[in-house]
Amino acid sequence: xxxxxxxxxxxxxxxxxxxxxxxxxxxxxTPVEGMPPRRHHWLFSEINVDMADKRFIRLVNQADDAxxxxxxxxxxxxxxxxxxxxxxSVGLDRLVLRNGVKVGLAALLVIIxxxxxxxxxxxxWCADRVVDRxxxxxxxxxxxxxxxxxxxxxxxxxxxxxxxxxxxxxxxxPDSLKFFVVPSNIENAYALPGGYVxxxxxxxxxxxxxxxxxALLSHEVAHVSCxxxxxxxxxxxxxxxxxxxxxxxxxxxxxxxxxxxNALYNLTYSRQYEQQADIVGMETLRKNxxxxxxxxxxxxxxxxxxxxxxxPEFISTHPLTKNRINYAKETIKKNPGTVDSHExxxxxFAQLKALYKK
Amino acid sequence: MEQQYGPTGTASRPALTYNGDGGTxxxxxxxNALLTAVxxxxxxxxxxxxxxxxxxxxxxxxxxxxxxHGTGKEMxxxxxxAVGVIAALYISFFLLMKARMIVPAFIIYFVGxxxxxxxxxxxxxxxxxxxxxxxxxxxxYRGQRNExxxxxxxxxxxxxxxxxxxxxxxxxxxxxxxxxxxxxxSGEFRYEADGGDYFMMNLKGYFLxxxxxxxxxxxxxxxxxxxxxxxxxLQHEDxxxxxxxxxxxxxxxxxxxxxxxxxxxxxxxxYAWVQTRTLxxxxxxxxxxxxxxxxQLSQTEEEYRNAMGExxxxxxxxxxx
Numbered sequence: 001x002x003x004x005x006x007x008x009x010x011x012x013x014x015x016x017x018x019x020x021x022x023x024x025x026x027x028x029x030t031p032v033e034g035m036p037p038r039r040h041h042w043l044f045s046e047i048n049v050d051m052a053d054k055r056f057i058r059l060v061n062q063a064d065d066a067x068x069x070x071x072x073x074x075x076x077x078x079x080x081x082x083x084x085x086x087x088x089s090v091g092l093d094r095l096v097l098r099n100g101v102k103v104g105l106a107a108l109l110v111i112i113x114x115x116x117x118x119x120x121x122x123x124x125w126c127a128d129r130v131v132d133r134x135x136x137x138x139x140x141x142x143x144x145x146x147x148x149x150x151x152x153x154x155x156x157x158x159x160x161x162x163x164x165x166x167x168x169x170x171x172x173x174p175d176s177l178k179f180f181v182v183p184s185n186i187e188n189a190y191a192l193p194g195g196y197v198x199x200x201x202x203x204x205x206x207x208x209x210x211x212x213x214x215a216l217l218s219h220e221v222a223h224v225s226c227x228x229x230x231x232x233x234x235x236x237x238x239x240x241x242x243x244x245x246x247x248x249x250x251x252x253x254x255x256x257x258x259x260x261x262n263a264l265y266n267l268t269y270s271r272q273y274e275q276q277a278d279i280v281g282m283e284t285l286r287k288n289x290x291x292x293x294x295x296x297x298x299x300x301x302x303x304x305x306x307x308x309x310x311x312p313e314f315i316s317t318h319p320l321t322k323n324r325i326n327y328a329k330e331t332i333k334k335n336p337g338t339v340d341s342h343e344x345x346x347x348x349f350a351q352l353k354a355l356y357k358k
Numbered sequence: 359m360e361q362q363y364g365p366t367g368t369a370s371r372p373a374l375t376y377n378g379d380g381g382t383x384x385x386x387x388x389x390n391a392l393l394t395a396v397x398x399x400x401x402x403x404x405x406x407x408x409x410x411x412x413x414x415x416x417x418x419x420x421x422x423x424x425x426x427h428g429t430g431k432e433m434x435x436x437x438x439x440a441v442g443v444i445a446a447l448y449i450s451f452f453l454l455m456k457a458r459m460i461v462p463a464f465i466i467y468f469v470g471x472x473x474x475x476x477x478x479x480x481x482x483x484x485x486x487x488x489x490x491x492x493x494x495x496x497x498x499y500r501g502q503r504n505e506x507x508x509x510x511x512x513x514x515x516x517x518x519x520x521x522x523x524x525x526x527x528x529x530x531x532x533x534x535x536x537x538x539x540x541x542x543x544s545g546e547f548r549y550e551a552d553g554g555d556y557f558m559m560n561l562k563g564y565f566l567x568x569x570x571x572x573x574x575x576x577x578x579x580x581x582x583x584x585x586x587x588x589x590x591x592l593q594h595e596d597x598x599x600x601x602x603x604x605x606x607x608x609x610x611x612x613x614x615x616x617x618x619x620x621x622x623x624x625x626x627x628x629y630a631w632v633q634t635r636t637l638x639x640x641x642x643x644x645x646x647x648x649x650x651x652x653x654q655l656s657q658t659e660e661e662y663r664n665a666m667g668e669x670x671x672x673x674x675x676x677x678x679x
Contacts, residue, residue, distance in 0.1 A: 005422075007494030012543065012655040014422065014493060050425060052415030053382060058425060068494040070423070096385035097412075104385030107392045108627070114395065 004071035006030050006040075017069060021079055026059075028069065040065055044084055051077065054098045119239065127234035131227055136174055136194075139230055143194030155181040155201065158355055162199065165210075165348045166217055169288045173225040179217070187305050191220035193229040205356050206301050210342065210349035211285075211294025218281030219295070226280060228273040278324060279331055286337035290345075293332065299325045371647050372599075376638040378416030384630035386412050403437055403669070404430030417641065419492060420652055428489035428665065436485070436665030440673050443474070443666075476510035477503070478674055479536075481667010487540055488662035493652075495543035498659030501536060509535055526560050527553030537590060543655035544594060551589035559585060576614065577607030587644055594655060599648035605639070613639050 006017040006028065017040075019028040024044050029037040042061050050058040057077045059069045071077070081094070096103045158181035166179045175195030185202040192198075197220045207213050223229070278295065285292045303321040390405035407430045414426035447470040454463035480503045487497040513528035530553040537549035563578030580603075587603035617635060620628035 009494040010657050011653065012493040012495045013653045050411060050415065052412065052423065053379070056415065056423070058415070058423070060425075060427075068425075068491075096389055097382060099385070101381030101385055104381065104388045104630075107385070107388040111388065111392050111395065114392075 002071060002073055002076040004028065004069050004073075004076070007068045007070070009066050009068065019069070019071065019076070021076075021083055023083055026080070040067070042069075049084065051081075051094055051097050123238040124235055127238045128231060130234050131231050134230065139175065139224075139227060140194035142230065142233075143192035143196050146192050147196055152180075152182045152184075152198065155183045155355075158201070158204075158352060161348055161352045161355070165213065165345060165352065166197075168342065168345045168348070169214060169217070169284070169290070171221055171225075172284065172287070173221055175224055177221060177224070189216055189220055191223045193224060193227065195221075195224050197221060197224070201356060204352065206305065207298070208301070209294065209297065210345045211291045212298040212301060213294075213349060213352075214285060214288070214290045214345070215281060215292075215294035215298040218284040219277045219298075220281075221284065222277040222280035223273065226273070226276055228277070232270070232273070275324075275327070278328060282328065282331055282335075286335060289338050289340040290342065291339045292328075292335075292337055296325055296328050296332070299328060369647065369649055370651075371645065372420035372652060373418070374641045374644050374646060375418045376416055376634075376641045377418060378413060378634050378637065380631035380634040383412060383634055384627075387630050400434075401430075403433035403665075406430070406433060406672075413637065414490065417637075422493050425491045426489060427491060428485065428668075432485075432663050433665040433669060436667070436669040437672075439666040440478075440670035443670065444673055447471070447474070472511065472514070473507060474670060475674060476507040478667050478670035479510070480506045481664070482671040483536060483540075483667075484662050485665045485668045488659060492542070493655075495655050495657055496659040496661070497543075498541040498662075499536075499539055500541060501539040506535060523557075526557035529553075530556050533586070541659050542592060544658045545650065545655050546593045548591040548593050549589055550591065551585065556585055574607075576611035579614070580605050580607040580610045583610075583640070583643075592646075592648070592650060594650045597648065597650045599646050599650045602645040602647070603643055604645055605643035609639070609643070 002019045002021075004017045004019050006015040007013070008015065015030045017028040017030050019026055025042060026044075027039065027041050029039050031037050042059070042065070046061055046063040048060040048062070050060065052058065054077060055074045056070070056072050057080060059071075061067055061069075071080075159179065162179040162181050166177060171177060173195065177195040177197065179197045180199070181204065182198050182200050184200045186200045187202040187206060189197070189199040189203055197217060199216065199220075203216075204213075207216070282292050282295050285294060299321050303325070386408055390401070390408060393401040394405050407426070407428055410426040410428060414424040417424045447467065451463050451467045454460075454466065480501060483499040483501065487499040490497045510532065513524075513531055516524045517528045530551050534549045534551065537547045540547040559581050560578075563574065563581060566574040567578055583605055584603040587601045590601045592599040592601075613635065617632045620632050620635075
């Protein structure tokens with residue numbers, strides 16, 4: 001026997017009720033003045049259940065004996081749900097009402113998991129599929145636009161020599177490649193989508209052997225042939241779509257958090273790309289019968305340059321040079337190649353170096 | 359002010375409280391978010407029903423809880439209708455633009471949107487109040503749609519041509535119309551306020567907030583809340599309940615500052631607790647006093663299950679109730 005309150009849907013009078021639960025129904029009695037109590041019999045199939053928390057339940061009957069029964073008793077709620085759920089399934093939300101914040105936290109973890117899955121697996125996968133469908137001419141246009149907007153001065157003589165040097169090698173690239181030398185003290189080189197490779201004189205001066213230059217060009221051309229810029233563009237775009245979703249659905253603070261995490265994660269993208277460019281570049285060297293140690297030597301040159309600044313790997317765009325040297329050496333061990341002498345390349349390299357020997 | 363009581367009425371002070379618990383509410387919201395995400399948004403009406411069910415059931419008047427009877431199915435149907443209307447509006451706009459009929463395109467678009475707002479407010483009130491009960495007695499909204507749309511357009515027009523000065527009067531007039539049409543069974547709500555008073559209060563609030571670099575805005579907030587609560591009455595036959603807000607500016611400042619900190623430092627996850635705190639604050643600062651016998655309220659309002667206005671209000675991002 002449980003105590004509850006009955007409302008008859010006619011007036012807002014609280015009528016005390018004594019309730020008994022059966023397997024498929026419940027029975028309760030309400031007092032009538034000067035007469036024996038009135039007996040109500042409700043089938044589970046004709047009532048609506050509204051559970052507010054683990055202590056309170058509201059049963060509404062819209063059938064002939066219309067009314068609302070409210071019970072504020074945890075033991076009743078337990079016993080009633082035990083019988084009731086044999087007929088009607090108990091939804092997830094009832095679980096929340098009974099267990100509160102625990103279910104909420106579990107659901108939160110699932111959401112974070114889904115979001116992470118979407119971000120780290122689904123979105124990059126989709127972006128890569130999009131890139132595979134984009135025509136190569138898109139890369140070319142993108143590269144041309146970028147080149148025009150940067151408008152860097154070129155060393156015509158050196159560029160011609162570099163083009164000649166590049167022509168000595170066979171490239172596995174569907175793009176027509178163009179090589180340029182930019183007069184500047186920056187010790188760097190880069191490639192634009194569509195096959196435009198730029199080498200700064202600052203870096204060119206530090207190179208000692210033709211193999212190092214060949215390795216440098218192979219690395220940059222690998223960026224182009226793997227379409228890294230376009231891939232990065234598509235991934236960035238897809239994460240900005242996710243960002244907008246986060247922005248519209250939650251607070252400002254969460255979106256700032258997300259964009260910071262995303263910026264850090266984008267650096268790991270770029271490290272993955274650099275590693276791929278190294279490995280593909282070494283494959284190019286191997287196919288051209290150029291000594292793959294050129295890549296290792298190139299990295300050693302770069303290491304000397306970067307010794308001044310010591311950055312932890314997680315904020316660096318390139319994999320740490322030590323790591324690069326290690327996996328480059330391992331790659332050579334796994335895939336040894338034959339080496340031809342390539343005298344013509346030596347000659348061109350010497351001419352290039354001569355331009356800057358003063 | 360001394361309250362005059364009839365011979366049968368004795369003064370009573372029923373309490374209004376919110377007993378919801380932030381953790382449980384958090385669970386409901388997060389579960390809703392999860393189900394809404396995996397169903398690509400289609401769960402939204404059911405999510406809303408679950409949320410409202412919890413909030414209403416956690417609100418107590420005189421020891422009895424309110425109940426929300428709206429269902430996801432009703433709101434889903436309403437959602438489809440509302441999307442249909444708004445889509446029709448956009449499509450006609452674009453078709454007219456394509457046909458280079460720019461002036462009629464903009465007229466249709468703006469008239470459509472301007473009419474959609476009062477339409478949504480009206481429909482939302484009808485649905486919302488009809489699906490709310492207390493001790494089995496339904497609330498109701500008896501406003502007339504066309505009457506309200508005309509009133510709304512008139513008040514908005516006057517606000518526009520007076521550069522917003524009339525806004526205070528518009529707010530009071532619209533609120534009076536809506537409140538006076540809300541029924542609590544056989545009980546009737548009344549809103550008795552003067553637009554001029556509201557204007558003076560807002561004027562004072564505006565200038566003092568500007569002068570104190572926003573610090574006074576908490577006291578202004580408290581004034582606005584008091585202006586709404588203190589002018590609201592519940593009338594039943596010849597008996598009456600008056601409402602009174604006891605929230606002070608200082609208390610509002612405490613509430614809103616802690617809410618802001620809670621939101622920021624939990625990256626928004628604290629939203630459930632913020633809302634729980636707010637509801638609990640607003641309700642516990644309302645004092646009800648008068649001689650209405652709540653147990654005499656009888657069932658007078660019909661059921662109304664069309665949720666189109668409710669959903670349109672959501673789509674237009676209006677927060678009405």
